[in-house]
Amino acid sequence: MEHPEIIPHLFRTEFSKITSVLCKLFGLAHIETAEDIASETFLAALETWPYKGIPENPVAWLYTVAKNKTKNKFARDQIFIERIAPQIKQAAGSDIVEIEIDLSEKNISDSLLQMLFVVCHPAISIEAQIALSLKILCGFSVEEIANAFLSNKEAINKRLYRAKETLRKENINFVNVNTGVFSDPEMNKQLETVLTTLYLLYNEGYYSESNDSILREDLCREAMRLTFLLIENNSTDLPNVNALYSLMCFHASRFAARKNESGEIILYDEQDVTLWDQELISKGAYFLMQASTGNEISKYHLEANIAYWHTVKKDSKEKWENILQLYNLLLQTEYSPIAALNRTYALSKLSGKSKAIQEAEKLQLKNSPYYFVLLGELYADIDDKKSIDHFQTAYSLAKNKAEKNLLKGKIKG
Template sequence: MSVPDVEGAVAAAFSEEWGQVVATLIRVTGDWDLAEECAQDAFAQALDRWRRDGIPRRPGAWLTTTARNRALDVLRREAVGAAKLREVAVLGRDEGSYDPEYDGDDSGVQDDRLRLVFTCCHPALPIEARVALTLRTLAGLTTAEIARAFLVPEATMAQRLVRAKKKIRNAGIPYRVPPAHLLPERTTGVLGVVYLLFNEGYAATSGAELVRTNLCAEAIRLARVLAHLMPDEPEVLGLLALLLLHDARRGTRVDAAGELVTLEEQDRTAWDRAEVDEGADLLETALRRGRPGPYQIQAAIAACHTTALTAEETDWADIAALYGELERFVPSAVVRLNRAVAVGMAQHPDAGLELVAGLERSGDLADYHLLPATRADLLRRSGRTAEAALAYEHALELVENAAERRFLERRLAECRSA
């Protein structure tokens, strides 16, 4: 079998199986670092073994078994004891996603990945650590990717992850979905995990591809499980609605050549109408609960876009108002930047530019490429192409994703030739 075929199969398996392998190993060993180390070793072995023996029929089972065997070897060398070895041996009875002989919690949720999410989101951990740890262990994002998602230095994020794992170990935080009466206190952190997981898939912070489909699918899968688990929580329904409304447009965000396509240029007839309809229904159900929250508001913003038959029919005034409401719940610079875009589209680019200028003076988004990119787009729309070109140049100094870089380069060329 050729090297490219095997490398592609291993990459696909990583996207689909990493979280399951790590989550299962954490359950049976209780050692987060060992689980990640053994999973990494299994994927490394796959590159050689699959080239020699062929790609297995069930890659996930092969990877889980290989990682289990590696864990057994490590535990034997460290003489952890027969009890721990018996725990690891449980994997030998079922190499799938659920061990029917395991009864570690009373939630009825038979999914190690969801157990992992709730463990990471224990209230004893700071909210940033909860989200970051789950993105690292469940989705396999690198420390650098998570750091960019949080707009913090990589070294800071690395220390945050180390401290979170140590806290789980020292505090004896259980690996389980909590009982129903404890679910509400975990909801915010869990929803934040799923939201950032989807965001990283929908607009990758780095790499050649803008969209990482596997992360989007994993986030939606987890959101559906949460909605089933907590059907009366409007923010859970709001989050699922938000993800579906965004995901409905995913296939039109890049063209056949992998180039970014802006929202106003996307083929709206190619949007997934089933996802749009499901998202709209979920949003309506959530809003009827009478307890608005940030995910419901963001879903309402997404609905404004997906229900407009053409870009020109988009109700930007309504979107600007919704962003103003969102800022009450999430007083962040990124929300203010999005509101600046909406104001610029609803009124005049100069109105948006005034808000952008305030953000620039604050310095809150100094390293965020979308700040100068937004300024550039508003300047371009107002006909100030020379100034727009300078702003695009600044954005290009900060952008990490290859597809976004090529888009900004195209816009820069347009401004220079105007």
């Protein structure tokens, strides 16, 4: 029996599309019904394809099955007849007999985008936004989400349940995402929330303490896919969105180089440059260029520029001068301890360690292991005893094994 290959992650991708289109049709109160129909569609494939062969057009097959399943429910399921159908009829403004399910490319893309705005709604907590994104838009199971968050299934289930309840109670609706709509400040603020969630989702994958490297890369890939969804849509193809995507590309280019086989972090200075993914670096550069229009410089612009300079391995005055200035700007836009520490590191590259030590000691980030790592690095070769003391403090503050192992090496010298 010859089978054509099924595209990797096909079901995961199609899950978000089918769920979003159906949910938009049924209304957000019936999000679970939409999820169930999507799941049942894949089970139907599991029950058929291995025995009868993969259909010539697997996606079209899935859509047909999803439509039929919906129509069957429409005709027979009590919840549908009593609660969902009247709503659809009202929205359509007619007493339709036959339900229409629009799985056209345009409606899929619009529905996905609208769903992204729903799950990233500020009415629900940021943790719940990320969990809901993973569940609805990335097709992750509750167990996979729990693994990513180093949590358990019960906690994630509760988080998802509460989030859906809030969407219901607050009467959150699908927003209009037509071109030009984001010039409205209120809508622009909502787009900001979406970008923040995608940024955090990406970071969750990039910095996750979960040992499952496939899962971590999956999170990053999904965050990139959802960001790209915004770029593909005219109305959200905006400079800050492109800047965020560029930032993600630059960071992703170092995936293979930043950890060794046993999952330990390899510091930037010690990375094997040949493992950097040149294709992602050029992609990052391309989208950074796309981002360079308009008057606004978002924090994503600044971070993408910093990430760009890090793809230039060779040390030069120009490189570190640029990085320092970008961090100066970034800290003015939005302070973060990590940015403050990184700024000081850039300063040491430009003006020498002694100057940087003076600046570093003003930061007083005494709860951060990274603060002491920086001091340890700066004092190395200047005062080795102090350097080791700082690394030891960092060791006692470090939160995960990978960091502790790294610091053990530093303390030994």
